[in-house]
Every structure is written in C-alpha cells, then in structure tokens.
Amino acid sequence: MRLRYSLTIDKLQLTTDIRKLNFGQLLNVKCQMFVPGQTLIEVVVAMAIVVLLGISIISINLVTQKSARSARNNVQATNLASQNIEQMRVFRDRKGFSALTDATCYYLANAYTNPDPNTWSLTACSGPPYEGESISLNNTTFRRKIDISTVVAGKKQVRVTVVWQDSGGAQSVLATTFLTLWCPGPVIPGSPCPAP
Structure with missing residues (x-):
C-alpha cells in the first residue's frame, strides 16, 4: 500500500509519496503559513482588542x-x-x-x-x-x-x-x-x- 500526499497549488495537482518526505518537509508542506513568533504577536493583538472592548x-x-x-x-x-x-x-x-x-x-x-x-x-x-x-x-x-x-x-x-x-x-x-x-x-x- 502506497501512501500518497496530494497538494493543489494554483490548480496544479502535485502528488508525492509521503514515505519519501521527512517530517520537516511534511510540516513545511502542510503549515507554510506559520512563522516563528507570529503566534505571540497574534496573542498580544487579541489581548489588546479584548482590553479595548x-x-x-x-x-x-x-x-x-x-x-x-x-x-x-x-x-x-x-x-x-x-x-x-x-x-x-x-x-x-x-x-x-x-x-x-x-x-x-x-x-x-x-x-x-x-x-x-x-x-x-x-x-x-x-x-x-x-x-x-x-x-x-x-x-x-x-x-x-x-x-x-x-x-x-x-x-x-x-x-x-x-x-x-x-x-x-x-x-x-x-x-x-x-x-x-x-x-x-x-x-x-x-x-x-x-x-x-
């Protein structure tokens, strides 16, 4: 049984075998949006909004x-x-x-x-x-x-x-x-x- 991972980028279908990807590459594919420190900024902004409210x-x-x-x-x-x-x-x-x-x-x-x-x-x-x-x-x-x-x-x-x-x-x-x-x-x- 082959494990396949499918990713769609701008209507282009990419398929790869998950066994060939290491964990870091897998995270990079799934969660490209997270940047280190970004969560802290979001928490501070959310707290500021709650305090102002x-x-x-x-x-x-x-x-x-x-x-x-x-x-x-x-x-x-x-x-x-x-x-x-x-x-x-x-x-x-x-x-x-x-x-x-x-x-x-x-x-x-x-x-x-x-x-x-x-x-x-x-x-x-x-x-x-x-x-x-x-x-x-x-x-x-x-x-x-x-x-x-x-x-x-x-x-x-x-x-x-x-x-x-x-x-x-x-x-x-x-x-x-x-x-x-x-x-x-x-x-x-x-x-x-x-x-x-």
Whole structure:
C-alpha cells in the first residue's frame, strides 16, 4: 500500500509519496503559513482588542448610569415644581388671594409632609443664602423656593424654582404660573368664594 500526499497549488495537482518526505518537509508542506513568533504577536493583538472592548463597555455603562441618574433627578425636580404650583393654587383658594404677598423667597411650610391645605403657611426663606425648602429624594437633596410678584392688580406671578447638585454641577428647574383674584371677597371656610 502506497501512501500518497496530494497538494493543489494554483490548480496544479502535485502528488508525492509521503514515505519519501521527512517530517520537516511534511510540516513545511502542510503549515507554510506559520512563522516563528507570529503566534505571540497574534496573542498580544487579541489581548489588546479584548482590553479595548472591555474599557469601551465599562465607559458606556458609566455614561448610561450618569445620564439615567441625571434624567431621574430632572423628572423629580419637574414634579416637585409642578406640585408646588398646584399647591399654590389650592393655597390661594383656601387662604384667599390676599394671602399671596410679594417676596423673592417663600416656601409652603407643611405642604410636602401634610396633605391638609388648612395647615399650610407661606414662610419666608431664612438666609442668606435664600434656598427655600429642602427635600431629599433618592439620595439627592432638592431645594425648592417660591417667588411671588404682582403683575397688575388682581394678578400675581408665581415662580417655583427647584435646585439640586448633579455630577455636572448645579441644576435647576423653573415653573411659572399666574394666579388671579377670580373670586373676590372674604374666604368662607370650606369654599373659596364668599356666599352670594
């Protein structure tokens, strides 16, 4: 039985008897592509690619977490500002339009912790710095303050500012509304309007 080794090079068929080839020639025929040291270079390049890929994944993860935290804080601040605007409407209806006195820094005492509007009161900010009410949510401290100014008789502008510290520095959200004297007269308990 003859052992034959067949090799195709550019469509040219070469056949030789394997018994006539020594081991070195056989390796040279089968594995012509391997050069000494080439495997080490391939391993180093592969490791570099894996390290770069790992660093990229970690960086993307950190940026995503930072963006998610910033977005969450922005949503919470917007909700706090909107909540305070609605509370100011209720405060006006319960306490009367005359209870809205002009000032650059107020906060509604008891409004965040007590849902009963009868216990709320407009309280001037202490300071300086005039930062307003402090509210902590999800390991972030928000500072909320109210600015009331008269636009014309019977119309006031209410601005609620919420400030917090983020990884990018100080951030703020501003909500503005106008409250009017829509029901003149003294306030009757249980109703925002006087009896006719």
